[in-house]
Amino acid sequence: MTYSYCSLKVKDVLREFDADGRLAQYRHGECIDEHGFRLFLKTYLEVEDFPADLCQRLFRSFQTSDQTKTVALREVFLKDVSCYFSLLEDGQPRDKLEFAFRLYDRDGNGVLDSSEVDRIIAQMMHAADYLGWDVSELRPVLKDMMTAIDSDSSGTVSLDEWVEGGMNNVPLLVLLGLKMTQKDGQHLWRMKHFNKPVYCNVCQNMLLGLRKQGLCCTCCKYTVHGRCANRNPDPCTRTYVMSKKDIGVSTHDWVSGNCDSGKCDRCQKKIKSLHGLTGKRCVWCHTLRHDECVNQEPSECNCGPLRDHILPPWAIYPVIKERTNCVKNSCSGVTDDTDHNTTPDGQVLQINPVPNTHPLLVFVNPKSGGKQGERVLRKFQYLLNPRQVYNLSSGGPGPGLCFFRDLQDYRILVCGGDGTVGWILDAIDKASLPVRPPVAVLPLGTGNDLARCLRWGGGENSSLCVLSRGGLKACELCTVSLLIMCSWFVFMFKSPCRMKNKLWYFEFATSETISASCKKLKECLTIECCGVQLDLSNLSLEGIAVLNIPSMHGGSNLWGEAKKSDRGGQDLPEVIVDPEELKVSPQDLSDKRLEVVGLEGAMEMGQIYTGLKSAVRLAKTSQITIRTKKPLPMQIDGEPWMQPPCTIHITHKNQASMLMAPQSKSSGFFNLK
Structure with a gap:
């Protein structure tokens, strides 16, 4: 769609x-x-x-x-x-x-x-x-x-x-909800209420009132009364240096006050702020110091625990006028929204990364299932350079990919659901990057099946794996009714909580069990895998699923565990449809194959989710053609619609480098190592 x-x-x-x-x-x-x-x-x-x-x-x-x-x-x-x-x-x-x-x-x-x-x-x-x-x-x-x-x-x-x-x-x-045009040195304000004493950085008086509400800068945590925001506050932290000669000159960027209960990095004593603004905090390394300890050595900033991921301001500089057109032309295949990557006088910003680091390019979808994206966006804008963090609802992934395209060693973090990850991978394909960076996932969606397969939870350690991706093409496509999709999004916006969304899934599944709208599915469609037509005549199926990962609908393993295979190191055939051979065929993220399974009904999904059974294995293939004879409900990555009769071609498209979290260590008594 x-x-x-x-x-x-x-x-x-x-x-x-x-x-x-x-x-x-x-x-x-x-x-x-x-x-x-x-x-x-x-x-x-x-x-x-x-x-x-x-x-x-x-x-x-x-x-x-x-x-x-x-x-x-x-x-x-x-x-x-x-x-x-x-x-x-x-x-x-x-x-x-x-x-x-x-x-x-x-x-x-x-x-x-x-x-x-x-x-x-x-x-x-x-x-x-x-x-x-x-x-x-x-x-x-x-x-x-x-x-x-x-x-x-x-x-x-x-x-x-x-x-x-x-x-x-x-x-x-x-x-009024109007987004301010953010320039370097301009604060990115948001309304906030504080649960502890906080002082205004302009008038230095305490924020009063029942809920101590005021305006706080997302990037540097500079805090002011609402009435003080217009009184020429100190500028926000810089995000780039003004000329190439300043590249590599690392210095702290201090913000005063609101360091209560923190420990000074120099004298190791507590910083107390009982009567006003005391102490300073570095925006980049988050080091805390007493006012009198600020000028002590070392004066260089090492960007703290996140130094491997941060792109500090002394690693970004404006490109001279003669090179501007050259840089813009290299991004011709991406979206034209590049304001995020230019200076007020129109010069394009260029990256000169700190040696032996792996800068992080962050994409956040604030509209993903959990509706937590806004908070995640603000957090990364504070922890990293704001020029590393992109809101996908404002210009898409193009500007970020264009900004980072000449880097040789960087990582991408996608904060969103499975659909958001697919969007970014497609954008990477279209951008024709010189180097394809590995992609990690911070799950913000409802199901987060891809994130489950890659074992993403807390922590940052990971290894590289290859994910096979499929391409889809629909032929004979009539106008698609948005009724089902729109109704679903109404429920999503009304109940952005993941748990409530899963309860909606349960209600829909219960209704489907009673109505059985896809009963006798074998009479409504045909499936062909690499020229071999699947025999569905002896099966009573109400659903078909095409998989490339071992998780679906929030953690259900439809393919199931495979018995030990005798194939050894042999190459996989283009298509496997023999039931006995399918029993010993494991599911692999990087085998360039797609799995086709059949589902007998909505109630069966409950048994699959608990691991009591798996779906019916139909085929393992690199090409699939599905021909439907009547309107049928379909979904991709959790986005549903009603599809008129059509022919759908699904093929293996390419492979993408993904970061996989390490296997979690069991802490059970019988699993001690």
Whole structure:
């Protein structure tokens, strides 16, 4: 399945609801009903149809208890809908601030009066409440913030005041959910509440209030009051040096304060911060020192325990103008979003790695099954150089692969589910890298079957293994219904917890056991392996699975353990379909073969998961052709859809280097070594 980004913006769709627009009849004052909401989605997403149940759920999410007192129960404010969708779009904060101004300027007179400002404050209160803040302490801060934006004290806020004030008002951007354009030396703020005494790095006073809330920089942990964020705080840590002559000059980058209970690296005494900011912490090696111990030797920074993985600023420098085009051309096969890898004056950044290190390139999918990606993203931005860490929802993997492409010895860490890993491996293929780096997995999905096969848990030790990958091509493909997929994603977003997602799996499996929608599967499809057609006539199957790893659906080994084989070092044939030979054929990640198994029903999966039995082994092959005769539910890496009749070709594509964690040592009494 392929996805495409919609070309329309929210402001384009809003024009359709104007008096002379084609959707004007569905606008009732400032509101739209459910049918108008559905037309909004269809126009914005540029689709012919949209699942009714998903539309209904989204429509209800815009209805609030306050709203039902002022508008009809079956209507929502068009401005609320457009505001939320506009915040999801990519774009500059200045453009979004201007769009937000137009939305909240209800009378269209070009200024925000007191009632319109109150509505903005209410929106920010709603955002803060969603983030778990104590909003009772926040309202006066927001009022002061909005008053400060009114620079001429006229009692109203003009567009220029709103944009200029907003661009320089960090708390406003954070609370409105607008992403700030990050530049070197600029803090990456997020709202946070602290469970211990913390001092502001600007005014040096303690963060007060029930929950000690303030703004904290993700990269350097610089902490401020909301009101102090605009008072010219010290710059964030640098991420690169200004010229090539500074390459290799390693120095500490100290941040003051909030080192309470830590031990000084020089005198080995505790750092106490009872009455203000005391102590300093290095951003790169995370060493703690008393203020008076900072200037003592050694002054060089060794990047601490993570030195093998960190790309320090003295390993990155801007490329001179003459070489810029050459570097850009080497990345022509990747996405064009390279802002992450350029300086403000447009020069491309180049890496000169520290000798005998293996820099880590991190890709994080914040939308993977466990919904833990945002926290993982922030953690790696703090532990490593932020230029090593890429949010896959902002530009994909292309910029990161382009930035690291000339390195000879580096590693890739994929933080996400199995689908995310497949995405990165495909991107590596398309990028035509001079060196294919090994890939490790930090499992954030629901099933994480690939991570299970590679034994990834806690720890960093690993060995290199080769993973065989399959390629899939569907022919005679009709329009695919997104109803099942959309319904599943509704459940996923509603319950991002892994355990709840697995309970949904259980509910779906129970329903399928009763309905048996794929009974007599042998009458609905044929399977051909390297030209040999499989005989399914004597089997009562309700499911077919094509495997290249020994784990599926969150840890189920469908192939099962194999008996000892007498084949020895002989080469595998292109296809094995003999049942007796399949019994002694083990599953191997690197044998360039795919396994085909049959499932007798949903209840059988419970027995397979507990190890009581395995699925029916049908074939071991390098090429598979499946021809279906009626619509059937299918899934790849846990993403389901309803597939019309088609022909599917699956072949061995290539092999990828993956990092496998060491075998865990048993701590049982009878397994002592």
